[in-house]
Amino acid sequence: xxxxxxxxxxxxxxxxxxxxxxAGLVQATGLTWPHLSGGGDPPPPxxxxxxxxxxxxxxxxxxxxxxxxxxxVGLAGDGTIAVPPVHRxxxxxxxxxxxxPGQFGPAIIVGHxxxxxxxxxxxxxxxxxxxxxxxxxxRDRSIAxxxxxxxxxxxxxxxxxxxxxxxxxxxxxxxxxxxxxxKGGGIGYAxxxxxxxxxxxxxxx
Numbered sequence: 001x002x003x004x005x006x007x008x009x010x011x012x013x014x015x016x017x018x019x020x021x022x023a024g025l026v027q028a029t030g031l032t033w034p035h036l037s038g039g040g041d042p043p044p045p046x047x048x049x050x051x052x053x054x055x056x057x058x059x060x061x062x063x064x065x066x067x068x069x070x071x072x073v074g075l076a077g078d079g080t081i082a083v084p085p086v087h088r089x090x091x092x093x094x095x096x097x098x099x100x101p102g103q104f105g106p107a108i109i110v111g112h113x114x115x116x117x118x119x120x121x122x123x124x125x126x127x128x129x130x131x132x133x134x135x136x137x138x139r140d141r142s143i144a145x146x147x148x149x150x151x152x153x154x155x156x157x158x159x160x161x162x163x164x165x166x167x168x169x170x171x172x173x174x175x176x177x178x179x180x181x182x183k184g185g186g187i188g189y190a191x192x193x194x195x196x197x198x199x200x201x202x203x204x205x
């Protein structure tokens with residue numbers, strides 16, 4: 001049985017400054033994530049699937065031509081969520097301390113919008129529209145199918161952290177990259193682009 005929804009005891013996530021390759025997206029302070037599997041009360045009645053834990057291995061967004069390997073990322077030395085290194089900028093990073101895609105809660109996947117040499121894997125993320133499908137292939141070979149509900153821009157200093165990171169009412173997905181005006185220096189881009197999506201289907205192997 002999949003674990004029921006649990007909310008963090010303390011959660012404050014703030015999008016931090018970025019460099020040209022959009023490194024260091026998410027600042028975590030006093031962060032306590034729910035357990036990634038097992039335990040807890042039975043989930044409430046629902047009209048959507050909930051999956052057992054399984055790490056993501058591939059991200060596919062057909063409407064904007066994205067097909068990318070996924071690997072796990074943790075925290076960088078400055079406390080931000082690490083993103084793929086420049087030589088792997090065509091891959092995306094799943095935050096390993098959060099839910100896996102398909103569990104209760106928001107799975108977080110980050111990627112670069114561009115590099116000094118040109119567009120990167122999430123360059124076209126702002127072109128996503130509500131209703132678009134996002135598919136995440138997991139290590140157990142199942143495919144979690146998410147539907148985009150909104151694509152939003154936030155000033156890095158005004159990110160609604162609870163809305164982005166603290167919705168454990170159902171399985172969700174957040175795709176995050178940089179956007180807005182380029183400020184340079186330690187700020188990088190002024191904004192972050194966040195795609196909100198919810199799990200609507202699951203295909204078993």
